[in-house]
Amino acid sequence: xxxxxxxxxxxxRETIFESDYxxxxxxxxxxxxxxxxxxxxxxxYPHPAVGVVAENGEGKVVLCRVPRYTSMTCGWSVPAGGxxxxxxxxxxxxxxxxxETGFESFDHRLVYTYYPQQGSSNKLFHVVFCxxxxxxxxxxxxxxxEVGWFSRNEVEGIIELGEMNDGLGLTAxxxxxxxxxxxxxxxxxxxxxxxxxxxxx
Amino acid sequence: xxxxxxxxxxxxRETIFESDYxxxxxxxxxxxxxxxxxxxxxxxYPHPAVGVVAENGEGKVVLCRVPRYTSMTCGWSVPAGGxxxxxxxxxxxxxxxxxETGFESFDHRLVYTYYPQQGSSNKLFHVVFCxxxxxxxxxxxxxxxEVGWFSRNEVEGIIELGEMNDGLGLTAxxxxxxxxxxxxxxxxxxxxxxxxxxxxx
Numbered sequence: 001x002x003x004x005x006x007x008x009x010x011x012x013r014e015t016i017f018e019s020d021y022x023x024x025x026x027x028x029x030x031x032x033x034x035x036x037x038x039x040x041x042x043x044x045y046p047h048p049a050v051g052v053v054a055e056n057g058e059g060k061v062v063l064c065r066v067p068r069y070t071s072m073t074c075g076w077s078v079p080a081g082g083x084x085x086x087x088x089x090x091x092x093x094x095x096x097x098x099x100e101t102g103f104e105s106f107d108h109r110l111v112y113t114y115y116p117q118q119g120s121s122n123k124l125f126h127v128v129f130c131x132x133x134x135x136x137x138x139x140x141x142x143x144x145x146e147v148g149w150f151s152r153n154e155v156e157g158i159i160e161l162g163e164m165n166d167g168l169g170l171t172a173x174x175x176x177x178x179x180x181x182x183x184x185x186x187x188x189x190x191x192x193x194x195x196x197x198x199x200x201x
Numbered sequence: 202x203x204x205x206x207x208x209x210x211x212x213x214r215e216t217i218f219e220s221d222y223x224x225x226x227x228x229x230x231x232x233x234x235x236x237x238x239x240x241x242x243x244x245x246y247p248h249p250a251v252g253v254v255a256e257n258g259e260g261k262v263v264l265c266r267v268p269r270y271t272s273m274t275c276g277w278s279v280p281a282g283g284x285x286x287x288x289x290x291x292x293x294x295x296x297x298x299x300x301e302t303g304f305e306s307f308d309h310r311l312v313y314t315y316y317p318q319q320g321s322s323n324k325l326f327h328v329v330f331c332x333x334x335x336x337x338x339x340x341x342x343x344x345x346x347e348v349g350w351f352s353r354n355e356v357e358g359i360i361e362l363g364e365m366n367d368g369l370g371l372t373a374x375x376x377x378x379x380x381x382x383x384x385x386x387x388x389x390x391x392x393x394x395x396x397x398x399x400x401x402x
Contacts, residue, residue, distance in 0.1 A: 006346065008270040017217050017225060021242045022321070024218060024225050032268050032275075035343035040270060041222045043244055049320070067233050069209040069241060070323045071316050074233075080320075115272050116317040116368035119250070119281075120223065122271045123318060125368070142236035145207065167317035167326070167368060174375035 077169030104133035278370030
């Protein structure tokens with residue numbers, strides 16, 4: 001999947017904007033077949049993000065309702081957020097679950113990594129599954145409006161109605177339903193090293 | 202899902218960049234609870250995109266290998282691309298399948314709509330399912346390096362290996378597998394009006 005000879009090549013770059021959050025470049029790019037893209041709008045994000053399917057002993061997952069400025073909607077999604085500089089993905093997953101729900105979590109497993117908007121951006125999303133422990137905090141009201149628990153059937157229902165409009169939540173929960181519905185448990189990304197539980201302190 | 206009283210509100214805007222492809226704004230935003238986000242980096246896309254799961258009579262789907270400048274990978278994904286100004290989503294789906302594979306298609310159904318990167322962008326992705334007809338063209342070598350047919354088991358295998366790294370393809374195919382694996386066929390978005398076949402000319 002990564003034959004360098006068949007990859008696009010940057011010929012020149014005009015940087016429009018730079019910040020800790022994102023950079024915007026207009027690149028001149030040569031495709032593998034020689035075709036030139038004169039103005040490739042490249043939104044470069046320095047940090048990946050992680051979305052977490054956190055399940056309790058009854059097989060329910062914890063979801064957050066997030067008011068979204070970009071879409072002016074407020075729907076349910078998984079706890080999610082940016083992986084900070086130098087932070088391990090699984091530690092970021094534990095931190096985000098705690099910040100957005102108040103629950104400790106453990107047994108974090110990286111199950112998938114993908115590019116949500118590869119046509120214009122290098123943003124990388126990690127999907128992590130974990131188990132939920134005790135509640136030792138609350139959710140951040142500056143980001144989250146509500147926290148709730150959902151059974152498999154309830155998650156199916158939200159998707160069925162087209163109401164899971166957040167891409168990371170939709171993809172993470174489709175992966176979770178797929179594994180849950182499989183007669184033999186599936187490990188969608190066996191090449192990925194899975195680690196033991198993060199320290200829930 | 203859209204109680205206006207609970208939505209974020211823009212207080213001011215600094216526009217960094219504007220083009221036909223995307224705009225970049227730094228907005229000052231008030232969250233529903235009163236919290237102020239001083240610098241919200243908002244990547245605004247004027248056009249949504251569509252990804253298409255196009256199935257033949259044997260239950261195989263047509264996928265494209267796309268060299269990706271943003272990730273420097275070249276993996277399989279569904280035919281996909283931007284919906285043009287004034288273009289119907291289902292017509293865009295038919296056009297993209299033809300441009301990227303050379304196949305006519307029909308019986309297009311909009312099955313899901315979501316925001317792939319709602320934390321910073323209003324980009325909207327539509328997932329369309331359809332049936333494949335005759336081949337009347339070829340694929341565009343400036344965008345696509347290869348076209349191939351994949352059975353359900355082969356699609357499962359690509360996902361299993363973590364090799365479907367393109368978000369739109371991953372989400373569209375997970376929706377397709379979910380419906381295919383369901384004992385009773387599922388319509389994930391019953392509120393959406395489905396239309397008859399687009400004109401395959």
